[in-house]
Amino acid sequence: MENTKYMNPYLAGVLLGLILLVTIFITGRGLGASGAMKSVVVDAMTVVAPEHAANSEFYSKYNASHPGGSVKNWLFIEVIGVAIGGFLSGLLSNRLGFKIDRGARIGNKTRLIAAFAGGSLFGIGAQFGRGCTSGAALSGMAVMSAGGFLTMMAIFGTGYALAFIFRKMWI
């Protein structure tokens, strides 16, 4: 199976920007991603430990502002869409298949542990930053929020600062 080439990045950027623009036009706010995971965590906690969820501000506040749980959560539904869209694109371009992307110098196990660890950090960071690369940086920059630019610079700045330490994982 021959992989189809990736889209021209500038074209992809313009299309992505237009999708973001339409989203803001219709809903009054931008795209997001990490909010979906938060919504799942809050739902799970509400089911598993309802007392804890009711007493802890983090969960109770979220439940109060997002009634109906994940199935009625805008960001959760959006991220379900992201998965569907990604799958359709992979299907169309012959990129479906189980695979682990990693640098040549590390094994699969290391890569998977690093992916989980990196994801955990991102999950924590996104809560601090009130959004991730999509919700805080990209959407924040589009609406010209100072916080959006600040978060973007902190994400990429730290990435570069730590790149040397973690170079073995990628190059």
Add this chain to the structure above:
Amino acid sequence: MISPLVPNFINSEISLVVALIVGIAFGFILEQAGFSSSKRLAGLFYGYDFVVLRVFFTAAATAMTGLILLSYFGVINLGLIYINPTFIYSALIGGAIMGAGFIIGGFCPGTSVCAAAIGKLDALLFVAGVTFGALIFGEIYPFIKEILTAGSLGDLMVYDALGMSRGFFAFVLVAFAITAFVITSYIENRVNGKAASLLSFKPGKSKAIIGFALIIAFALIFMPDKKSRALTNLSEMNPEMLKSEIEMIDSDELAMWLISECRDIHVIDVRNEENFKRNNVPGAVNIPFNSLSEAEWRTELSKTDRTNIFYGIDSEEALKAAMLSKILGDNSEAYALNGGFDDFKTTILDIALVDASKIPADKYKFRKNANVKLAEIRKNSAAKPKPKKKEQKISGGC
């Protein structure tokens, strides 16, 4: 119909359908752009692949430019959209933790979902990690709560923070992005061992698009927002033109409307606060002319079942205020009071000082009667709490 469409034009069920559709489009483009490969994403930090930078900056610049254009044409109310609030410490701490997560995990949350969908197992673990991270945060939340809200700067706009005009900042950003595209192409070629010169930047078919982007970006500098455009239009109108656009009422009519309660009227005093406090039309609210164009008043002045009556120091100020409200797209019917506040004061409020023989008896009787009723209205309205002036913003949160 002015954007945003939620919650006034679209209900929450349809909004979820919109979520699914834009999500699919978002995921599709992310995958097509190559964001489903952690190796490509991490390339940004090692100089072998800058695809993230290209897509990310192009997308942010496109959406930003689009928003400025839509606001210029008055189809979107930028005052109503969600502006990510700025909290210095949590933005920096969160950004730094996310940066570490990016270089270690090779994804960000959105791209990991998209990559997991085509079978990338590392992405699947990243998604699990993000979920786990949110749980950790939920559990440590009581201990770090203070950091989250420290250094709050509210809805600070980046161009205000930098002391630039909005249009100029937009231009600088687009110019910066294009410069970055050229330089990173050069770096990319060097790192990948290709012959490199700054001229080897090949945006392919997008050359025309980039040229177009630059032209639009340049135009943004000179593009005033809707507010300043409205004020310019207004300054070009003379009193005669204003009178042909705005209907005027006199003090007797205003008193009649106030006491009869047959129609819902909203009386707006556009004089300064000092004048307003000294004396005013009973039941009136004070929106000084200088702040009339601010976004926070739009909802209050746009109720279709209510009639706005503007009054000022004189007829002209009232006419200008009513016209400005009309230009800014307020939906309420607007009238201007002829003669200014002083006319209303001498005619109605100070009727006791008037020599009754100088005006027709029925008029005098009406004004006397109105005066008494208005005193009651003033008493009642003083007891009522002040109207909420801030309109509800779209709440966000990722």
